Amino acid sequence: MAGNTFGKVFRVTTFGESHGAAIGCVIDGVPSNIILCERDIQQELDRRKPGQSDVTTQRQEGDAVEILSGVLEGRTTGTPLALLIRNKDQQSSDYNNIKDVFRPGHADQTYFQKFGIRDHRGGGRSSGRETAARVAAGAVAKKILSLESIRVISYTLAIGDVRAMTIDYDVIEKNVVRAPDLRQAQAMIERINEVKEQGDSIGGIVETVVIGCPSGLGDPVFDKMESRISHAVMSIGAIKGIEFGAGFSAAKMLGSENNDTPVVENNKLKTLNNLAGGILGGIATGENICFRVAVKPPSSISRAQLAANKDLSLQKIEIKGRHDPCLCPRIVPVIEAMTALVLVDTLLIQKTIR
């Protein structure tokens, strides 16, 4: 109801504020006897953590995870998995001067309007820090997907106007912007640094491919695969749009162009171009699921801008602190995590249907 739980069978509830004691999550519905240890989760958290490179925030947060329950001798027991990440390196006093300011582009204003109270320290619950708990849960989901040979791969397709020309999954983790094209990665890094020097930030596009998704996953009517993935991915703070397969370009196509032409390969039904993005009628076809999201430029910029105060007066502010000039590099593991949560859930739901 209150929006902090995701999933139907594999249910993740996250908690925690940016500058509170801890963040974390409880996952109910984890199948029993899955081999799992803290290292499985830690390695995904390390992909999201701040301070990885020059193009991300310089904050240093270890984000060490502790499994509090649900695992016995390296195997899940079928009981809830509680994952805890203590907050460290909090500089809450940094935020005292913005206690009554609504930072542009942030949720300061709306949390106050919703709850009549807000945790001003680093955005509180609305902070991007909350996504660490999602990545932790997603790591568990990925572990289960790997047993079914399902892979989720996200990468930075574009930063501003700089776009990847080739797609090579193997180079994604070999460049700090997580682009699938090493040459363009370099151009992206330069663009980010340029923007950063101006005290500004920049947006981008992240593309995701799900490989090995069995046909039949996803549910009709209200829980179509597009619906559930959109729900999951659009819940990540900075994402303002999503499109599957041909996406917005389908709006300009004729039916004869957009309908995929079937081909049979190794006794399996495929299509020539998979313009449908691996989904028909909301249900996976067995081809790669493919979608792209629009990532807005980070709202925290050091350039002076006008902001409203709680009392509705306006003032110029310059946001201090160590902020990401572009979210794409660090949002990649978050998108993968949210996508993995949807896939595990549809996988478990499918067991109840036939």
Place this chain on the structure above:
Amino acid sequence: MAGNTFGKVFRVTTFGESHGAAIGCVIDGVPSNIILCERDIQQELDRRKPGQSDVTTQRQEGDAVEILSGVLEGRTTGTPLALLIRNKDQQSSDYNNIKDVFRPGHADQTYFQKFGIRDHRGGGRSSGRETAARVAAGAVAKKILSLESIRVISYTLAIGDVRAMTIDYDVIEKNVVRAPDLRQAQAMIERINEVKEQGDSIGGIVETVVIGCPSGLGDPVFDKMESRISHAVMSIGAIKGIEFGAGFSAAKMLGSENNDTPVVENNKLKTLNNLAGGILGGIATGENICFRVAVKPPSSISRAQLAANKDLSLQKIEIKGRHDPCLCPRIVPVIEAMTALVLVDTLLIQKTIR
């Protein structure tokens, strides 16, 4: 779980197949003492029904709704509202020849893969006909929203390359494509007719504006307003993308461009351009919520195309019958309905929070 229910407090469960006995829905969680009659629902159904004009399918379906329960002497009683629409004008035998064919772009293949059985008559449950039940439920939601002065307005922004130049809400229902620009509406109609004559179909873009949404609606983290609207709207069969406010163009912007500049009007906090689309941190700001969706061209075209059979052989098919050459005109009330369902739900949820 199985995907036929939408909403948390205001919960709509739809049922029915295109060529079965009936379609309809049950709505649980309707507040008591709302004035409601069948005419309220029928007028919305009439906006969605086939046969409205030359640019929609020529099928004639009355789609007469019956309220089976939940209303006493013109007022809701707080008990479930059951709405029934009997199917008529079914020409099921039309579909006998495609019993074992997977029509391109349709869910024929995936329903079979999911369930091991499929209702081949007109797409069964995956038919667009199912959306009549959503429109009926949405009519009830709109009735409740109107008590809070909240309006949901959708319109055809573009058909293929033809795009509205002006936005005039008053002309939307005065042209058969439901465009907000009478002049461009004419061009859109011409484009659809052109395509139709070629036995083809065409896509488009529908934009939605929510006027009067109170600030504070929507929930943090997983149930952000964008998440819930995306979930709702992406569950409509032909929609392949959605973007809020600046949407995909934000991916090319700098933070200093994309952050909205606050202004105070009549003691209310607003922004210069509302690039955020009326939502910050997933919660409504009180400004208009604005989003656009990509509508793919209808998959049923009479031009010959290659299709796969259940036994994986391929064959040429020409889809007979009376199909929409463009979905935009009739999808407008469906998008409004799904948006209204989300808004009513967030409105009722908000009552539990403060």
Place this chain on the structure above:
Amino acid sequence: MAGNTFGKVFRVTTFGESHGAAIGCVIDGVPSNIILCERDIQQELDRRKPGQSDVTTQRQEGDAVEILSGVLEGRTTGTPLALLIRNKDQQSSDYNNIKDVFRPGHADQTYFQKFGIRDHRGGGRSSGRETAARVAAGAVAKKILSLESIRVISYTLAIGDVRAMTIDYDVIEKNVVRAPDLRQAQAMIERINEVKEQGDSIGGIVETVVIGCPSGLGDPVFDKMESRISHAVMSIGAIKGIEFGAGFSAAKMLGSENNDTPVVENNKLKTLNNLAGGILGGIATGENICFRVAVKPPSSISRAQLAANKDLSLQKIEIKGRHDPCLCPRIVPVIEAMTALVLVDTLLIQKTIR
């Protein structure tokens, strides 16, 4: 949320008022390819319908069910099953004189307090008539359980002070009170007739045995098998208590008496007396699940009694009409239905766990 849906995977939503147009239900989550026809459902409805004998109400209601969706050529398709029962033989005008009276023991008062409006015609939604929709849903559940050789058997254990001495499942449907003891059934019938002649009513106890429940069903912590069955069964209007296995007598026992002694039979773990009622830690052991419920005497009696009016004045009333002098005979299929709903749900949930 609003209480008209039961179940997690196999989800039943009922609708309808006693004197409205119809009652019925929608079941989402029915596995595909289950053989099902209207007769399967009708035969359970016939066990619940009024007018079966002298000891039940003399109202004649056919309660003919129509399957509106979800079945194709005798098999479920995995889409929602909508079941419709039109109301007939409604004598709504009978109720005009009690429009502003709160009948003792009925929900008249509380529905008005809850909703600020109530359907006074025959109790509206609070009428026992609503349970017909449950029995219809339960019939579908039983069909699925039968595929796993699980049987649910309820019977009248006692009417007032008259108690069955023997338990013979084969005679239950051979006497009008549905007792498992033909001799005591006769005494029960006499007791009911005695009470009926006095314009009064009488309570009783119904016992239920689930045979063939696989070990492992039921969930830990909040969804223990006892919890879910209690939830289900206590939601039947007239039931005021439930106990499993030794039940309230366990409150007087020592641990050494109440702990079941294990025995091994045919390589299966059993117990000497199954005092636990087939459940340990909320999870089925594989032995028979056994529970008893207290059924209160029907509140509608023709003897004069004091009642409150909406304006808080008091008056003497005599309730006219054709009412059951004892609910046990007709509540038996309702308890079976609710139990079957729980069992099917736990069966489907279990598929997601290992």
Place this chain on the structure above:
Amino acid sequence: MAGNTFGKVFRVTTFGESHGAAIGCVIDGVPSNIILCERDIQQELDRRKPGQSDVTTQRQEGDAVEILSGVLEGRTTGTPLALLIRNKDQQSSDYNNIKDVFRPGHADQTYFQKFGIRDHRGGGRSSGRETAARVAAGAVAKKILSLESIRVISYTLAIGDVRAMTIDYDVIEKNVVRAPDLRQAQAMIERINEVKEQGDSIGGIVETVVIGCPSGLGDPVFDKMESRISHAVMSIGAIKGIEFGAGFSAAKMLGSENNDTPVVENNKLKTLNNLAGGILGGIATGENICFRVAVKPPSSISRAQLAANKDLSLQKIEIKGRHDPCLCPRIVPVIEAMTALVLVDTLLIQKTIR
């Protein structure tokens, strides 16, 4: 789905095993701006903790709670409340010798059957220790109820054959068995000590009264107040039966005896005897809600008994360790907590209905 979450609006998810790192819970849906501190929770935990007296287990567990999130400067923020209780005083090695034994009356057998793996250390998740997390959540619920002047009071009505003769709420916390009758409390203590010396345990009855519940709470049909309270309370490990108002004695009554006679007091509708237990048609009348539960004797006894092993062989065992000879004294706060969770939830749900 997997049973570790309770509630619809006020949703509690508990986690943790008896001998794992920690137990705790996350509560989503806590209204904002409620004054709350750790002491509010700790004082309820102290009522449940072991080692309070001679008649409870001698284990010493501090059960110190930490609020990890959701509270800012002494007020709830509307975000999830995470409560953590680290496990201490764990003597896991005590359990090595029962790794492959199914202790009689415990969930050892059924957890293994359900999950194919079990945490044998102190019962793991099935341990009564899990209820500490419920009590913590219940403390938050009680805080909210107190704002509406709703009180939940549970007490030991009987231990074995010794029953309270008078009901004086003020003495409940003044005797170690939490009986409402000081004289009979002494007899209960003697009975427990007698049983304890024999290496045995004993059952009892706990009664609960809810004072100040507004009329209208509870939902029709499947979520009747009795249903939801039964679900909540029957999910406590040792409880095997529940009855409301007249309960099982109603099974022997006539309608004319069981129907409550209305009286009007201070312009409020009441009844002479409240045999209905404060609930009609599943909805609160405004009178005290009253129910009783049967608490079985603890399964862990030191007297020798026969137990089954995982390989289905049988052996004599004597359960060592420090166990409760009677659960009533310590189950009282757990029952109060579960009842409070239901009441807060119905209170919040009611806000969405009118």
